[in-house]
Amino acid sequence: MFKILKSLSKSLGSSAKATEAKPAAAKEGTLLDKVSKVSAAAAKAEPPKSPEEMCGITPKMSKDEVKAQLKLLFRRYNRSASSLDAKLRNEADRMLDAIVQMREKHFGEI
Amino acid sequence: MAEYVGIDLGTTLSGLAYLKPDGNPEIVPNADGERLTPSVVFFESHEDVKLVGSAARDGGEPDRTIFQIKRYMDDPEHLVEIDGKKWTPAEISALILSKLKRDCSKICGDINEVVITVPANFNELARKSTIAAAEMAGMKVRRLVNEPTAAAVYYAHSQGVKGRILVFDMGGGTLDTTILDVDGDSIKILTSEGARHLGGSNFDDILLEAYEEQYKKQTGAALYSGERHRRRVLQATEDAKKMLSKLQRVNDTVANDTNSGIARIDLSRDQFEKMIRNMLTRSVFLVEQALDSAKLKPSDIDHVVLVGGSTRIPKVKSMLEKIFGKTPKSCGNVDECVALGAALFAKKSSRIQEVCNASYGTLAMVYNAKTKEEKLMNSIVIPKNTPIPCSRTQVYQTSEDNERVIEVDITQGEDEDAKFVDVIGRLTLDVPPNRPKGCEVAVTFSYDENQRVRALVVDKQSGRSKEVAVTYKGAGVLSDEELKRRSHHLRAMRIE
Structure with a gap:
C-alpha cells in the first residue's frame, strides 16, 4: 500500500497562490467536500435506521467483533462530538446513543 | 506578584490557585469570600456593571444571565446579544477571568501570567478562544494544560504516590480520563481522552x-x-x-x-x-478507550483517582471499582484540585512529559494493492498521544501529470475516514512544470512543548519547501487587532 498526495491543482491558473496555512473554510470544492455532500444527500433519503443498522452490527458477528465495532464507533463519534462541523456533532450524539444501546443489548447494563 | 498561578475555567465553577513560597498551592478566594466562583455572568440593566459568580447565578433576569458559556467556546455562531451588543463566548469567559484576576490579585499579588486548564478533548478553536479570553482579561497564558493532567499533578504532589494512575475527571460539562506514570516529581502522561457534554x-x-x-x-x-x-x-x-x-x-x-x-x-x-445510565455507559467506553490507547489492562493501573463534582455520585465510584477491582480515591477536594494542580504545573511543567492532544495528518488518496481500490483517507503523520516534543515525516506521491501546485490539507483527528476529521489548514507549494505524476513529497509535522504544531512540505525533486505554523484560523478566531480592541474595552468595564 502506498500513499498519493491528494492534489486538486491541475494548472497554476486554477489554484490559489502559495501562501500560509488557510482556514478550514477554504476547503470548499475539494474532494472531501464532494464526498461529504454525497454522504449527506444519501443519508437524507434513507428511512430511519435501527441501532443495529446504525452501528453495522449483524447477527452473524461474534461477541469480539461486536465489541471491536462498538469501540471503533465510540472512538469515532466521541471525537466527532467535538468536531468543528456542527452537522457532524449532531450526528455524533445520535450515534453515541445507538452505540450505548448496542452495548447494553450485547454485554448487559453497567 | 504571584509568579505561579493556575486557573480552572470550569463549565459551572471556576477557581484560581497560586503557589505559595513553601511550594504548596492554595486556592485564592474571590471578593465574595468564596473559594470557587460560579461561571455565571449577569448583565445588569440599571447599572453599567457585569456581575460574575453567585450574585449572577442566584438573582437577576434569565435573559441577561449567561450560564455554561464554556460549552460554546468552539462555536463561532454562538453570540449572546445583550442591549444590542453581541458577545462571543470568549468575551463572556473573559468577564469570568477578569473577576478572578481582579479579586484574587488583592490577596496573592499581581497576576500577569497564568496556566489555564481545558478539557482534554477541547478542539483547536476552543483552545484558541480560551487563550483569547485570558488575553482580554489582561493575562498572558503561560500554558494551557488538560484538566486531568493538572489534577494528577496535584494528586501526585499531595499524596506522594508512585506508579500508574488513571484520573477520572467528571465535572459540570465534560468527562476526561488521563493515564499517567508518576515517579516522585517526574510525571509522564500516557494518554488523555475526553468526552463532551458528559457531566x-x-x-x-x-x-x-x-x-x-x-x-x-x-x-x-x-x-x-x-x-x-x-x-x-x-x-x-x-x-x-x-x-x-x-x-x-x-x-x-x-x-x-x-x-x-x-x-x-x-x-x-x-x-x-x-x-443517567446511558451517560455512565459512555464514560465506561471512554475509560476503555484510554486503556486501549495506552495499551494497558485495568490490572495495570495502580491508582484510580476521582476528580470533579460528579464523581461524588456513588454509582460512578462503584462502576470504576467494578472495572479496576480497587476502590477509587478522591483527589482531596474534587472541585478544587484542577486549579491547585494548574498552579503546580506552572512551576513544574519541565518535569512533566506530555503527549499530543490530537493526531495531525493530511488528506491523501490511498491505494490498496490488495483490493486495487483508491480511497481518500486521513493519513496520520503524528498520532495522538505521541510524547512531545516530536517530529514525524511521511512521504507521498503526486497524483497527476504536470501538477504546478502541491496542496496539503492539514487535518486534526484520529479517524482514517476523512469525513470524521477537521481540516484546520492548507499549505500550498509551487512546483516546476512538466513533471510526471508520482513525484515524491515529504510532509513533516513537528509538535513542541508549548503544543505548537508546525508543518513542513518538501518537494524532493526540486528541493522546494514551505513551512507554516499549523493553527486554526477559521470562523470564530479574532484577529490580533480585534483582540486588542476588545481587551481595551473589557478592561474599562465594572465587573463585580
Whole structure:
C-alpha cells in the first residue's frame, strides 16, 4: 500500500497562490467536500435506521467483533462530538446513543 | 506578584490557585469570600456593571444571565446579544477571568501570567478562544494544560504516590480520563481522552425532564412557562442530585409559575442511576478507550483517582471499582484540585512529559494493492498521544501529470475516514512544470512543548519547501487587532 498526495491543482491558473496555512473554510470544492455532500444527500433519503443498522452490527458477528465495532464507533463519534462541523456533532450524539444501546443489548447494563 | 498561578475555567465553577513560597498551592478566594466562583455572568440593566459568580447565578433576569458559556467556546455562531451588543463566548469567559484576576490579585499579588486548564478533548478553536479570553482579561497564558493532567499533578504532589494512575475527571460539562506514570516529581502522561457534554449539568437536565413528567402527571400542567422558573427548577434538580449522593431517597415539592398546584416528587437513588445510565455507559467506553490507547489492562493501573463534582455520585465510584477491582480515591477536594494542580504545573511543567492532544495528518488518496481500490483517507503523520516534543515525516506521491501546485490539507483527528476529521489548514507549494505524476513529497509535522504544531512540505525533486505554523484560523478566531480592541474595552468595564 502506498500513499498519493491528494492534489486538486491541475494548472497554476486554477489554484490559489502559495501562501500560509488557510482556514478550514477554504476547503470548499475539494474532494472531501464532494464526498461529504454525497454522504449527506444519501443519508437524507434513507428511512430511519435501527441501532443495529446504525452501528453495522449483524447477527452473524461474534461477541469480539461486536465489541471491536462498538469501540471503533465510540472512538469515532466521541471525537466527532467535538468536531468543528456542527452537522457532524449532531450526528455524533445520535450515534453515541445507538452505540450505548448496542452495548447494553450485547454485554448487559453497567 | 504571584509568579505561579493556575486557573480552572470550569463549565459551572471556576477557581484560581497560586503557589505559595513553601511550594504548596492554595486556592485564592474571590471578593465574595468564596473559594470557587460560579461561571455565571449577569448583565445588569440599571447599572453599567457585569456581575460574575453567585450574585449572577442566584438573582437577576434569565435573559441577561449567561450560564455554561464554556460549552460554546468552539462555536463561532454562538453570540449572546445583550442591549444590542453581541458577545462571543470568549468575551463572556473573559468577564469570568477578569473577576478572578481582579479579586484574587488583592490577596496573592499581581497576576500577569497564568496556566489555564481545558478539557482534554477541547478542539483547536476552543483552545484558541480560551487563550483569547485570558488575553482580554489582561493575562498572558503561560500554558494551557488538560484538566486531568493538572489534577494528577496535584494528586501526585499531595499524596506522594508512585506508579500508574488513571484520573477520572467528571465535572459540570465534560468527562476526561488521563493515564499517567508518576515517579516522585517526574510525571509522564500516557494518554488523555475526553468526552463532551458528559457531566453534572447533563444529569441535571435529565432530572429536570423527570420533574416535568411528574408534574404533568400530577397536575396536568406544564412545570414552567418561562426561563426564569425553568432555572429555579433546574437548581432544585441539582440539589436533589447532590442529596441522592448521600441519601437513598429524596422528596421534593414543586410548583409551576402559573399557579397550577403543587406536585410531590419522590425520587430514589436507584431511579436516578437508571436515568443517567446511558451517560455512565459512555464514560465506561471512554475509560476503555484510554486503556486501549495506552495499551494497558485495568490490572495495570495502580491508582484510580476521582476528580470533579460528579464523581461524588456513588454509582460512578462503584462502576470504576467494578472495572479496576480497587476502590477509587478522591483527589482531596474534587472541585478544587484542577486549579491547585494548574498552579503546580506552572512551576513544574519541565518535569512533566506530555503527549499530543490530537493526531495531525493530511488528506491523501490511498491505494490498496490488495483490493486495487483508491480511497481518500486521513493519513496520520503524528498520532495522538505521541510524547512531545516530536517530529514525524511521511512521504507521498503526486497524483497527476504536470501538477504546478502541491496542496496539503492539514487535518486534526484520529479517524482514517476523512469525513470524521477537521481540516484546520492548507499549505500550498509551487512546483516546476512538466513533471510526471508520482513525484515524491515529504510532509513533516513537528509538535513542541508549548503544543505548537508546525508543518513542513518538501518537494524532493526540486528541493522546494514551505513551512507554516499549523493553527486554526477559521470562523470564530479574532484577529490580533480585534483582540486588542476588545481587551481595551473589557478592561474599562465594572465587573463585580
